[in-house]
Amino acid sequence: MGDDGRIVVEVLLADHPFEGFLDPVRRRAAEFGAAHPDYEVRISTYRYWAETGREDFIRILDRGRVPALVDVFFTETQHARDAVAATGGPLFTPVQRAVGGRREILGEPVVLDDFVDSARRYYSYDGELVSMPFSVSTGLLYANMTMLRAAGITEVPQDWDGLEAACRAVVQTDGGPPHAIAWAVDGWFFQGAVCQQGGLLADHANGRSGRAQKVDLASEELLAWATWWQRLHKDGLYFHTGAAQDWAGTFEAFIEGRVAFLCNSSVMAQSVVSAGAQAGIEVVADGLPRNGAVPYSGDVLGGDSLFLAAGLPPEVEDGALAFLQYLLNPEGAAAWHKSSGFIPVTHGSHRLLEAEGWFADKPHHLEAPKQLDASDGTPAATGALVGELANMHADLVQAMRDVLEQGADPARRFAQATDAAQQRLDDYNRRTVERHKAHWLEAAQLTPRTSDRGPGTT
Template sequence: MGGDGRIVVDILLADHPVVEGFLDPVRRRAAEFGAAHPDYEIRISTYRYWSETGREDFIRTLEQGRVPALVDVFFTETQHARDAVAATGGPLFTPVQRAVGGRREILGEPVILDDFIDTARRYYSYDGELVSVPFSVSTGLLYANMTMLRAAGITEVPQDWEGLEAACRAVMRTDGGPSHAITWAVDGWFFQDAVCHQSGLLVDHANGRSDRAQKVDLASEELLAWATWWQRLHKDGLYLHTGAAQDWMGTFKAFTEGRVAFLYNSSVMAQPVVSAAAKAGIDVVACGLPHNGAVPYGGNVLGGDSLFLAAGLSPEVEDGALAFLQYLLNPDGAAAWHKSSGFIPVTHGSHQLLEAEGWFAEKPHHLEAPKQLGASDGSPAATGALVGELSSVHADLVQAMRDVLEQGADPARRFTQATVTAQRRLDDYNRRTAERHAARETSPPDRYGEAADVPEAS
């Protein structure tokens, strides 16, 4: 309860390290909700997951067993949040769908849980139950410099690896062509996407969707197909390796400055890429990421984050948190968040609203990401892996690929070594999780429901 007698709903959100005012639209929605529901105050605190110690600090918050009513969780930490234990000994979070309990409105706010796009709903569900609320959703896209492509006699953007490689070679053969043709950040997300495209699995038990993941495979046929193709592009001088891991900004600049013809990047960057390229006189088209044409297409993995609901809240606080979720992501709210952040409109209602406004007709580059996620076959492989230490698995993939690109390491051998390292991490995570659950079960009950002491980000 706040000092003015209002019911306080505390929320912890991930802020963006470089985008000033990134969360301002959410703060405005919180203020609007408070005005419409004068008994409630939505109080927002922030953390920076992408800072030097951000992930460790966030995991520590989960392990303390005390969190605010709503917590913003990056997709790689979904299993951590599901496994987190409260000070009372039970789960730290409760599934949102279970808390809603079939209601059609909460505090007068229409429930929108059934309106989420299918891919996002599947990713954040388990056994058919929506566990957390998709908030910021993205996927990978290919950005093509059509100015360069037309000069090479190419009028359509390739949709498979073979066609993309041929287009890269054609661009580099043109008079005054670039020294390299394509670039992307060395990041674990693109490995996941490539495996997902080919309907491959990163971990066992249906990608961690039917039971807890116990085995990881970073040397699968699908992953090695991607790594070997990537290695060939690099050896043949087609792929530009900036020399840094996860160099999203360096690869962005290489494309928008006209030094390459193709860029793999996030759908969140669609507007910045198109705008920066336009200033340089470059005509850009956004498309789905090309896939391995030798195998059937499975789908695109998503990125972003979701909102988890704390367990053990008082009924008044829980209803306030649930009502705010519905308000935050109703058609107007989800559409506004898309416009300000670049994340995909996460509900069908928001997509329809934007379409009716002519948003996609004016900015077609924002339409490609929803189209790609909508093309998923819905399988566990296409849904994406649910596994502990996923961010560390990404780091293992990055280091292995850097060794392939920079040291000439054999992909099969190097990714087999990476599998051993990742398996050790997963085994340790599962062991620690089991021990923590066992310890909590024997600990005395404690009062729960207070907000964590998380400082406001500067």
């Protein structure tokens, strides 16, 4: 209870390095409190992307006590599912289980069945929605159509071969840029490329049918992507800034006209299009190019979801669940899309935006939902659910830097990355099992066995 007697729902959100990023959520929290005078939603934040942000967040989980709602970056989904409460048992409870089939909570209509399919699949396990998709994104290809038309290209390429040919045409044009394409050296793009080709990063159906025990960072699909990338770089078509995860540097190269193509997050669609217009560039957003030699499976999503703490008092749990429905009702999800750039995560919000003419005026916002909707729904397309995914991304980044900067052989270098990632996953799984066993033993010691009871007891 708060000092004023209201029921307090504590919410921990991931803040982004953009001014006023969470202001819309804070407004929704205030509106919810006004509509439900018995409740107060209190928001605190953490910076996952800060220098020690991930370590700080893991420490929050490992303490075993969390606020009612916790915003979890997608790479930490398995860690959140494995987290143990200080009192024993899971730290979080599945949202769908807590809703329990209700159609409304505290008068707020339940939106669990309205999520776009790709988001619902990613955050579900055994058909049960574990956490609420909140901020969902995917990768997009941004094209400088002004530059492309000068090279005789009128449409954005759809596959790797077409993109490579367009890159060569652009740099060979009189007055063309020194390079043709840029994207950050980031593990997310590796995941996306493997997803597109129907490949798996982990066993047990990418960790979807059981705990992931084995990883493969040197699969046929991953090496196809890495060797194509290596060729673009060797031929001077790909622009490498020399830094890992240089999202800002690649963005600047595109806006300054030093490349004709940029692969970046769909969250940046409005920023890329607006900055391009200010620079006199016509920018078109399209789906990421695909390996045309294999069937397309889907593209991985990014972003984060909201987990519900286990063991809450019933009135607090209902308040948290009701706030989730309010936050992501059609108006709320549409407003979050407009302010943040993340996709409208429910069908209702998409319909609302469409009726308003939002997509007709800003067609670049349609590409991410369209790309995610094209998924075939397989575990490959859904993406990997695996422990230490963030560090696996780091292994991929370092391996690719060695390929680009030192000429390392991709097959050999990514086999080494697999060994490192496997050791890390083995350690993670062992620690997880040991932690769970410790809590099981503690619980067993606190529960009297039949043989320990006195005569005549049952």
